Amino acid sequence: MPAVQETIDQVAQIDVDQYKYGFETILEMDMAPKGLSEDVIRFISAKKEEPEWMLEWRLDAYRRWLTMEEPDWARVSYPKIDFNDIYYYAAPKGQSGPKTLDDVDPEIRATYEKLGIPLAEQEILAGVQERRVAVDAVFDSVSVVTTFKEELAKAGVIFMSISEAIREHPELVKKYLASVVPVSDNYYSALNCAVFTDGSFVYVPEGVRCPMELSTYFRINAENTGQFERTLIVAEKGAYVSYLEGCTAPQRDENQLHAAVVELVALEDAEIKYSTVQNWYPGDSEGKGGIYNFVTKRGDCRGDRSKISWTQVETGSAITWKYPSCILRGDDSQGEFYSIAVSNGAQQIDSGTKMIHLGKRTKSRIISKGISAGRSQNTYRGRVSAHRKATDARNFTQCDSLLIGDQCGAHTVPYIEANNATAQFEHEATTSKISEDQLFYCMQRGIPEEEAIALIVNGFVKEVIQELPMEFAVEAQKLIGISLEGSVG
Amino acid sequence: MNIQAPIKHTAAEEDLFQLCEAARGAVSGSKDASEQRDAAIEQLRAQGLPTRRIESWHYTDLRAAMKHLSAPTDSRVPAPLLAGSKVLSADTSVAGVTISPWSADKAQFAPVESDDAIGQINTALATCGSIAAVKAGQTVDVPLSIENRGAHARNVVSLGEGASATIVESVCGKDGFSSDVTLISLAEGAKATYVSTCEKGPDAVQLGQLRVVLGKDAELDVVIFNAGGKLIRREVVVLVEGEGSNLDIKGVNLIGGDSHIDVTTVLSHTVPHTVSEQLFRNISTGKGQGVFQGQIKVHQIAQKTDAQMACNTLLLSDDAGFSAKPELEIFADDVICAHGATVAELDEDHLFYLRARGITERTARALLVEAFVDEAIEEIDNEPLVEALETRIGAWLEANG
Numbered sequence: 001m002p003a004v005q006e007t008i009d010q011v012a013q014i015d016v017d018q019y020k021y022g023f024e025t026i027l028e029m030d031m032a033p034k035g036l037s038e039d040v041i042r043f044i045s046a047k048k049e050e051p052e053w054m055l056e057w058r059l060d061a062y063r064r065w066l067t068m069e070e071p072d073w074a075r076v077s078y079p080k081i082d083f084n085d086i087y088y089y090a091a092p093k094g095q096s097g098p099k100t101l102d103d104v105d106p107e108i109r110a111t112y113e114k115l116g117i118p119l120a121e122q123e124i125l126a127g128v129q130e131r132r133v134a135v136d137a138v139f140d141s142v143s144v145v146t147t148f149k150e151e152l153a154k155a156g157v158i159f160m161s162i163s164e165a166i167r168e169h170p171e172l173v174k175k176y177l178a179s180v181v182p183v184s185d186n187y188y189s190a191l192n193c194a195v196f197t198d199g200s201f202v203y204v205p206e207g208v209r210c211p212m213e214l215s216t217y218f219r220i221n222a223e224n225t226g227q228f229e230r231t232l233i234v235a236e237k238g239a240y241v242s243y244l245e246g247c248t249a250p251q252r253d254e255n256q257l258h259a260a261v262v263e264l265v266a267l268e269d270a271e272i273k274y275s276t277v278q279n280w281y282p283g284d285s286e287g288k289g290g291i292y293n294f295v296t297k298r299g300d301c302r303g304d305r306s307k308i309s310w311t312q313v314e315t316g317s318a319i320t321w322k323y324p325s326c327i328l329r330g331d332d333s334q335g336e337f338y339s340i341a342v343s344n345g346a347q348q349i350d351s352g353t354k355m356i357h358l359g360k361r362t363k364s365r366i367i368s369k370g371i372s373a374g375r376s377q378n379t380y381r382g383r384v385s386a387h388r389k390a391t392d393a394r395n396f397t398q399c400d401s402l403l404i405g406d407q408c409g410a411h412t413v414p415y416i417e418a419n420n421a422t423a424q425f426e427h428e429a430t431t432s433k434i435s436e437d438q439l440f441y442c443m444q445r446g447i448p449e450e451e452a453i454a455l456i457v458n459g460f461v462k463e464v465i466q467e468l469p470m471e472f473a474v475e476a477q478k479l480i481g482i483s484l485e486g487s488v489g
Numbered sequence: 490m491n492i493q494a495p496i497k498h499t500a501a502e503e504d505l506f507q508l509c510e511a512a513r514g515a516v517s518g519s520k521d522a523s524e525q526r527d528a529a530i531e532q533l534r535a536q537g538l539p540t541r542r543i544e545s546w547h548y549t550d551l552r553a554a555m556k557h558l559s560a561p562t563d564s565r566v567p568a569p570l571l572a573g574s575k576v577l578s579a580d581t582s583v584a585g586v587t588i589s590p591w592s593a594d595k596a597q598f599a600p601v602e603s604d605d606a607i608g609q610i611n612t613a614l615a616t617c618g619s620i621a622a623v624k625a626g627q628t629v630d631v632p633l634s635i636e637n638r639g640a641h642a643r644n645v646v647s648l649g650e651g652a653s654a655t656i657v658e659s660v661c662g663k664d665g666f667s668s669d670v671t672l673i674s675l676a677e678g679a680k681a682t683y684v685s686t687c688e689k690g691p692d693a694v695q696l697g698q699l700r701v702v703l704g705k706d707a708e709l710d711v712v713i714f715n716a717g718g719k720l721i722r723r724e725v726v727v728l729v730e731g732e733g734s735n736l737d738i739k740g741v742n743l744i745g746g747d748s749h750i751d752v753t754t755v756l757s758h759t760v761p762h763t764v765s766e767q768l769f770r771n772i773s774t775g776k777g778q779g780v781f782q783g784q785i786k787v788h789q790i791a792q793k794t795d796a797q798m799a800c801n802t803l804l805l806s807d808d809a810g811f812s813a814k815p816e817l818e819i820f821a822d823d824v825i826c827a828h829g830a831t832v833a834e835l836d837e838d839h840l841f842y843l844r845a846r847g848i849t850e851r852t853a854r855a856l857l858v859e860a861f862v863d864e865a866i867e868e869i870d871n872e873p874l875v876e877a878l879e880t881r882i883g884a885w886l887e888a889n890g
Contacts (some may be wrong), residue, residue: 045736073544388807403822406789412817415547420803427815427830 016200019281019316025111029423031225031433032089033092041194048197051170051350061183061193068187073378074350075411076319078255078292086257088195092139105233111219123218132372133412134159136200136216146200150214155211157241158203162230165201172203178301180327188259188321189296196230196261201391202463204239204270215244218222218258220280220291226257229485233263235270237303242273243295245314247280254317260295270302273311280316285374290318297324301333301362310353318347321428323381325354328362328393336363343376345407350411352382357393357423366397373404383415386423504558505533508866510614512641516616518593525598529612532601538720539606548780548812549751551606553784554720555694561665565634568876570657571684574634575640576647577656578621583598585627586654589620596619596643597672607698607724611670615643618669625649625676632657640667648679648707655682660697663690671697676705677731682710682871688881689718691746698724705731709816712869714878715750716885722751729756729763729791739865740769741882744777744809745889751780758791765795770865772858773809774889782814783828789820798828803835803861855890859883 032043041062045055070081092105098443134148136159150161158169166173183193200216220227235241247258258280264272274297283290293316299308310324326335337353364384372378380399386393403409414427442452498506513523539557548815569576575583578592589595596615601608615640623629626649635658641671646656658671675681689695695718703709715721727736736756744750750851756765765785773779781800802811815828835857843853859882866878 075573128647216590311671401817401819406792406820406822408822409820410816411819412815412828414813414815414830416813416815416830416832417548417810418802418812421807421809421834423804424833427813427828 004264021279025107028093030091030093031087035084036088036195039087039215043163044197044288046479047089048380054166054352058194061190064184065187065190065194067375068190070185070187074321076321076348076350076375077316078319081292083255088228090170090225103418110236111134131329134212134214135390136161138216139199150266152211156205157210158201160201161230162201169203172234173201173232174266175442176232176441178233178296180265181296183260186296186304188294188482189261192259192261195226197259199230202233202243202385204235204241206236207238208228210238210241213242213244215246218245218247220256220258226259229260230393231262233272234265235267235272235476237267238269240271243275245276247278255290255292257292257294262297264299265302266299266301266306266308269305270303271307272299273309274299275311276479277313278316282316282345282347283318285345287318291316292316293320293322295322297322299325299335300327300329301335304330305332306330307334311338314326314339314341314349314351318348320351321351322351324363325356327356328364329358331359332361334362337366337368339368343378344374346374346378349377350379350381354368354383355395356385362390363394366399368399369401370403370410371404372408372410375407377411379411379413384425385417386425387434388418388419390420393420393424491889493698498537499552501555501558502537505610508558512614512616516593519773522593522596522598525600525614529601532603532609533613536603537565539604543604545604545753545782546606547814548782549602549722549749556751561640561662561667561693563662564638565662566638566687567659567661569634570659570684571632571873574632574682576634576636577621578636583629583631584631585624585629587622587624589816591618591620595645597645606669607696607722608670610696611641611643611668613697614641614668615634615670618640618642618644620855623648623652623654623756626651628652629654635671637669642669643777644669644671646671647674648676648681650676653680656890657684659686660695661688662693664692666694670700672700672810672826674702675709678707679704680708681708682712684712684874685723687718687721687723688716689721691717691719693718694720696722698726701727701728703727703731703734703736706733708733708735709745710869711738712866712874713738713752714881715752716743716881718748718750722747722753725754727756729758729765730760732760732762734763736765738767741862741865741878742769742779743882743885743889744779745775746773746775747776749778753782755784755787756796758794759788759790760794761790761792763794765797769800770862771800771811771812772804772805772862774805776808779811782816784816784818786818786823786824787824787826792821792823792825794821794824796826796858802832804832804860805834839882855886858890859886
């Protein structure tokens with residue numbers, strides 16, 4: 001069945017030519033020499049005033065990266081990246097670390113205002129804005145400001161840029177950095193370890209429910225730069241935190257690289273919600289320019305009964321290569337992955353998740369909706385595996401794809417590996433299998449099957465998307481109404 | 490993985506190259522046939538056997554799994570699956586079927602894709618097989634049986650316009666390394682049922698491939714039955730190139746002992762208005778490892794394609810495992826494609842239901858397992874075939890339950 005008109009219109013509204021965030025902020029920049037070498041890494045480390053051990057760690061990662069090969073298994077194609085044609089460090093002059101809001105260059109403040117990101121605390125405190133969200137704003141290679149730090153500190157929550165954390169909480173950073181994504185996990189994670197410039201660090205102590213949403217807003221501004229973000233979130237026993245991430249970039253003809261690593265650690269009974277609205281510049285409708293978004297995101301449910309939930313709304317980037325995953329190590333731990341990926345123009349998306357069941361009675365749920373239009377290619381690639389000791393592991397996976405027009409492609413590549421007889425894995429495209437009970441309940445009340453299915457699936461996604469602050473949720477909300485009519489497995 | 494120094498060959502690969510040299514001299518053919526064989530051998534030498542780094546061999550690491558290759562020691566031919574079968578060999582005659590003696594020139598050797606290891610091995614080693622053509626309009630009433638009388642067989646069967654036939658290919662034998670490739674083409678309006686059974690002993694390695702080309706309004710039912718063997722891989726590659734054609738694949742894999750059984754299907758829908766359906770039921774017990782990889786490709790012009798794929802597996806022991814990769818690759822926007830894959834153990838509720846009615850646990854389990862497997866084949870519209878398969882399934886479950 002072809003896509004319904006309403007859906008076509010909604011997708012057209014977010015077509016690549018409609019990119020609203022393509023403006024550039026003219027600033028004087030402090031750049032590292034172009035290219036990648038040990039000297040550039042020393043330069044970055046010095047700029048960040050990092051301790052010696054951090055520099056050594058970076059250099060070690062760089063040496064390992066040199067021996068690795070670029071992965072080629074994803075269904076994306078692009079010209080070979082010249083890693084020596086990129087600036088690995090770019091910071092607005094006079095900005096080497098977050099200060100108070102007053103010290104932030106007014107141009108940068110204006111940029112964030114234009115993007116709709118609230119940086120001013122007083123306004124929010126005065127109740128002008130409805131929600132209170134602590135923001136860490138990252139501009140090219142540096143974090144320019146982190147809001148609500150004091151209020152968070154009262155609750156014991158550490159929320160700061162990763163560069164600050166390396167200086168102020170080295171013991172925590174040493175303990176957890178690269179403990180989820182090892183340095184040489186893959187080509188881009190190793191590169192990130194060598195040259196990462198900024199990102200957020202969150203530490204929620206035992207039993208604390210983080211009093212507000214935390215968020216990071218990434219902006220690539222300078223030309224020819226790569227942004228290498230590093231985020232580390234640790235939730236101690238019984239802690240809870242919800243974290244949001246948003247990203248945009250100016251419209252440029254050349255491709256820019258974004259290679260991030262995000263690590264989440266959830267200890268006993270802890271819960272982490274991580275939501276992304278990814279809206280990097282996707283290139284124009286001819287496929288010129290755009291961001292290469294090569295990201296490694298992984299959560300480790302290290303403690304029993306811990307829970308990690310990934311939500312992503314992907315509309316930007318020329319090429320996306322991203323698999324937010326959960327390692328379900330603790331007994332009774334849970335992993336979730338909700339994704340809406342929309343590709344348009346000449347975009348290429350190869351995204352999905354991995355749910356690695358190691359502990360007993362671990363549960364995971366994957367709901368993925370891919371929508372491709374224009375001449376784009378949209379691939380869901382996911383792995384669900386049960387280790388031999390993962391007794392009573394449960395997984396439910398559903399991935400729906402929708403094609404608009406006959407020039408695009410939608411692909412599904414799930415890997416299902418069960419090595420425990422008590423594991424129960426379901427990979428479903430036949431939507432009637434969502435939950436017979438819920439479906440029956442809806443249908444009994446006179447809701448037609450198709451609507452009931454849409455209601456239930458959207459319910460899953462909506463539940464998490466409604467947690468997003470309004471500013472980030474605009475794109476997401478537009479997609480929520482998208483009908484499942486005409487979707488294929 | 491493109492630029493690399495020549496690989497160091499394993500013992501199994503050295504054995505394979507020796508077999509290649511022996512096969513090269515064993516059959517004569519035209520220049521073209523021998524060039525194809527040489528090219529395949531060259532590919533094998535350059536690439537070696539596939540490892541899990543080759544995507545289509547992700548769950549069957551042939552290079553690591555094969556230690557030594559030896560020729561099968563028993564050349565026993567299995568009893569026909571269906572009573573009254575006629576063997577497709579040059580010395581039998583069946584009305585309306587032209588059977589030719591095997592020769593390298595008739596084996597339709599063709600260039601082989603770089604990840605098609607079975608194609609390469611078979612092209613390099615095949616020395617026997619059945620060559621048959623069913624005449625247009627001919628309905629063949631007796632089941633036709635393909636007997637692979639050598640370790641490496643290559644069969645070519647074609648059905649003319651409006652022809653219909655049932656073809657059964659069976660392999661057995663307790664050990665050794667063997668391969669088979671069967672090429673089937675159905676012309677406009679032809680109808681066929683193709684059954685492949687593989688009941689190998691615990692030391693046998695069998696690499697098999699069925700390649701199908703479906704013409705306009707053609708209908709093909711494929712039944713795959715695998716039980717036993719050390720390492721079995723069966724590929725089904727179908728090119729759906731005729732509008733209105735219909736493909737139905739049913740499969741049963743019974744995986745016990747330390748068997749590794751891999752079924753890989755690749756369906757290419759290249760024209761509008763075609764239908765395909767796949768249903769696999771698998772049992773993995775003992776230390777059995779099962780694999781199902783199903784790929785459905787829908788080309789841009791193949792609108793109104795209806796492709797369904799389901800793979801359900803029961804794991805019955807702690808050491809058993811199963812991996813599935815049901816893949817969709819879709820370029821047309823007005824299609825219905827669905828895939829489902831489940832892996833689970835027996836449903837406790839079902840078991841309880843039966844036990845509450847006084848049925849012993851052992852019997853209850855056996856009933857449920859048998860019912861689960863039989864569901865895959867009971868809808869096949871061929872009573873003797875369903876009965877024959879059910880008998881074999883029952884015997885296997887009896888021996889491995």
